[in-house]
Amino acid sequence: MYLKVTELFYSIQGESSYLGYPCSFVRLSGCNLRCRYCDTTYAYTEGKNYELEEIMRFIHSHKTKLVTITGGEPLLQEGVIPLADGLLKKGYTVLIETNGSLPIALLPRGVIRVMDIKCPGSGMTNFMYWENIHDLQPIDEVKFVISDRYDYQWAKNIITKYQLLKRCQVLFSPVFEQLDLRTLAEWILTDELEVRLQPQLHKFIWGGKRGK
């Protein structure tokens, strides 16, 4: 079994509840969406095939027990299931970052799904697989990437409509260099919204450099 991988790297997790922890990353190739603000366009086609064992060897070569499988869109490749399963069996904490357009229910129990809900500013809202909301586990996290005030209001409505705060952790991230972190913080505080503000820490540390 092999997977097409854009890059394997070791860095600081810049998002989610695991923000700030050292983490091994597996960036899988290919994406079925084209978000306006996408910062990993190189993952659409770039990459080479790795055997499952080669990916495991890279992960074992670092001390961290935290692994993030990201993309592109990782659920496009069937091999993501045995990869996640193998890592869970070895005692790793496994995060899978998914764009929310494909069913998450197929992933092994115990994987932490960090699932985007694509706001209108992404241009991809129509591709959301809304049934996923009902498959969310309390350990999962839902992420809204906010471009502007319209996206913010839209995200608030979605949170209310699906009672998201009762289902799992909800993350709000501003589009980097488009919406000010402070502005988003002020909106959240004014509305007393119980969401977690995400700065995309890796971009503050390395300025969005590839492989970081």
Ligand code: SF4
């Ligand atoms: S889902 Fe992610 S990788 Fe795919 S286009 Fe959107 S931002 Fe880029």
